[in-house]
Amino acid sequence: MDKIGAADYPFCECGELESVEHYLLYCENYTRESETMFTNLYTCTCIRHTKLTKTVLLTITPNDDGPWTQNCKQKVEVLSRFVQATKRFLKPILAQ
Numbered sequence: 001m002d003k004i005g006a007a008d009y010p011f012c013e014c015g016e017l018e019s020v021e022h023y024l025l026y027c028e029n030y031t032r033e034s035e036t037m038f039t040n041l042y043t044c045t046c047i048r049h050t051k052l053t054k055t056v057l058l059t060i061t062p063n064d065d066g067p068w069t070q071n072c073k074q075k076v077e078v079l080s081r082f083v084q085a086t087k088r089f090l091k092p093i094l095a096q
Contacts, residue, residue: 021054044074
């Protein structure tokens with residue numbers, strides 16, 4: 001996150017090294033929000049949270065037949081709701 005200018009220093013508030021992958025998949029500060037996101041992503045992609053990776057979450061080009069690129073709009077909406085729920089950033093990813 002520090003690399004993309006979204007953080008002032010390279011560490012998350014939980015003390016771990018900040019990264020997109022850490023924020024979306026592992027940060028203990030957002031356990032409740034992550035569980036909701038995982039449930040919602042499973043509903044729209046049928047991918048269990050144990051198989052989620054940063055690449056799977058952020059692949060939104062519907063040019064592939066893989067389940068991680070299907071239902072791209074729903075996946076983006078789920079990720080946007082996660083970001084909004086965590087209040088980690090001042091602005092949401094998608095405008096309401």
